[in-house]
Amino acid sequence: MRPSLRIASLIIALPPLAIVVWLFFIPFLSSAHLSFLREDQWTLRNYSLVWRLYRYDILYTLWIAFVSLAAVLLIAVLLCGYLRITTNKPVEFLFKIPLFIPFVVVGHAMRVLLAPKGTLNSVLSQIGLINLNDPPSIAFGWMGIAVSLIWKNLALAVLLVLGAYRSVDETYLEAARNFGASTFRQIRDILLPMSAASLAVAGAFLFTSMLASFSVPLMIGSGEPPQMVMIDVYYRINYQGDYGTANALGVVSYLLAMGVAGYYLRTITQKET
Amino acid sequence: MSMNRRGLRMAGTVLAAVIIFGPLSSLVIWSFAEKWYWPHLFPQQVGLFYWSKVLQGDMLRALQSGFLIAVVVTVLTLVITVPLAYLLARTPIPFKPVILMIFLLPQAFPQLPVFVNSTTLLYRINQGGKFWGVVLIHMVGALVFAVWTMTAVFKSVPESLEEAAINLGASRLKSFFSVALPLATPGIIASTLLVFLYSLDEFTGTLLVGSPFILTLPVFMYRTSVGYELQVASISALLLMVPGIVLLILLERYMKSEYLSMFGRI
Structure with a gap:
């Protein structure tokens, strides 16, 4: 140059x-x-506070992220297998919609749907499935957060997994069909193993996104412990003005997201050098 | 296809529609509900009362300021990103791996704990709670998205066409304006519309930097929802969905999955 x-x-x-x-x-x-700072002194106190106050919240966040990830991947692997083998354009389009619905809207919609006095319970009570004097609450707990994250992230997962499946050559599938392989066998024995690498990347990406989710737990979390880590960071700053502990929690969340960061770094260095 | 299989296929499509539209449908009902006593399946009284109420007050202001912010963010992002994306796609620009890494960081790490400190920096230059502060924080995400998608767009324009122009005596600048840019225009438009949508829907940065003075629709919706103003929140939620759905339908054929995968984060 x-x-x-x-x-x-x-x-x-x-x-x-x-x-x-x-x-x-x-x-x-x-x-x-x-x-590492507290009242302008170098210290590890922020981290010991994180351990004392938030260790269960970190586990809670990991639990929600893992459960949602497992559900999203399981559904996406099977659904995309079906969409890859027998095209179904309407279904493919439907599962793109959540991609364009912001997390806050998903949070609000699930709040209206899943609250104790929500729409789902009133539907279920009509068909006599639940007792109205003691309506179950899916919102305001880990299940509400997980359901919302699954609903929203499924779109992204379908996009990524279907992309990976589409790059598997048709001739392999044809060969399997000629030997009488069912749709499920084609997914398990051909599509899944041949796109394992892309699936791992999609999984890491989705995991970080769920770990870092803020607006969904803000909308349908319970407001009481245990909370997801991002909510803890936000409350620590908003209500206590405690930047030390909030940032220590932030650093913990960066470490949990390292998988994706590592992948990105590898792709750049591979592609550009 | 046998009757049986066709029936199964129909059932699957209906199930998918229920999964996608089910959670959204209660928003529609709530937006028209004037009286709705639980546990009735449908409201006792429906009407446009809340629609007419919200379309004047705070919500209209949130809608306007959010729209204005999105326009400014989109224009600024477009102007500063297109030349850089071209350079990244075509030339061995100095420090390329470092530049790419900086534009990947916001994708790889949780946003909120970083934005908490960005807010402090913006307050230090007196832009906390101000229009330009919100524009700047939106631009962080918008730039990352735009740089990656537009670089991909320029890479998809065959380099041989530009080489031909240069061999015939055109300068780099001329070949950019008369060959690369026209061919990249559809992709740039798609990416620009997505940047606009990103800014309209952005929540975390707006909440941290803009509060309490700058209100956009997502933040307005959050406040009304947790304040149990369910009709108002549902109407805002529906309005927030409209631009995204319109874009999805408009852009279906132009959108590559790598654009969209970055988009899954708002």
Whole structure:
């Protein structure tokens, strides 16, 4: 590259880079920095507070993320297998819709649907499945959060898994069909093993997104412990103004998300060097 | 196809429709419910009372300011991203791996704990709770999305066409404007519309940076929902869904899955 072109390209790169560095990269580093500070002293007290106050919340968050991930992947693997083998355009389109519905709206919709006095309970009571004097509440607990996350993330999972399945060559499936393989066998023995790598990536991506979910638990969480980690960070700042502990919790969440970060880093270094 | 299989297929499609529209349908009913005593299946009194009420007050203001923010975010993002995306797609720009890594970070890590500190930085330059503060925090996500999608768009334009132009004596600049840009336009439009939608729907950054003075529709909806103003919240939720659904229908054929997978995060 000519020197003048080098300078021109750096000038072009500067404005977008400056915004992301200023409002993401620096705050990201400063959360690590602040997590070791308390009243301007270097200390590990923030982390011991995280351990004392939030260790169950971290487990609770992991539990919700794992359960939702397992459900989403299971449904996506089977559904996409069906969509790959026998095309069904309407169903494929339907499962794209949640992609374009923001998390806050999903949170509100599930709140209206799943609350003790929600629409689901009133439907179930009409057919005599539940007792109205003691209506079960799915919202305001881990199940409500999990159901919302599954509903919303299923769209993304279907998109990613179907993409992986579509890149599996048709001739393999034809060969299996010629030997009489059922749809399920085609999924289990061909589609699944041949797209295992993409599936692992999709899984890591979905896991981080669920771990980091904020608006859904804010909308349909119970407001009482246990809470998801992002809610703890938000409350710690909003109600206590305690940036040290909030940032220590933030750093814990970054560490939990390391799987995806590692994958990204590997792809860049592989592709660009 | 046998009768049996066709029936099964129909049942599956209906089931999928119930799973997708079921949770959304109670929003529609709630938005028209003037009186709805639990546990009745349907409201006792339906009407447009709440629709006419919300379309004047705070919600209209939230709608307007959110729309204005999204327009500004989209224009600024487009202007500064297109040249960079072209460079990333075509030239060995200096520090390329570092630049790419910086534009990946916001995808890889949880947003909220970072934005908490970004908010502090914005307050330090007196932009907390202000219009430009919210625009800037939206631009973080918008830029990341735009850089990746638009770089992919420019990469999909065959390089040989530009080489031909350059061999015939066109400058880099000329080949960009008369070859690469026109061919990339459909992809750029798709990505721009998605940036606009991202800004309209953004919640976390707006809540942290904008509160309590800058209100957009997602934040307004959150407040009314947790305040049990269920009709108002449901109407806001429905309005929030409209742009996304319209885009989905419009862009179905242009959208590649890599655009959409980044989009699953709002």
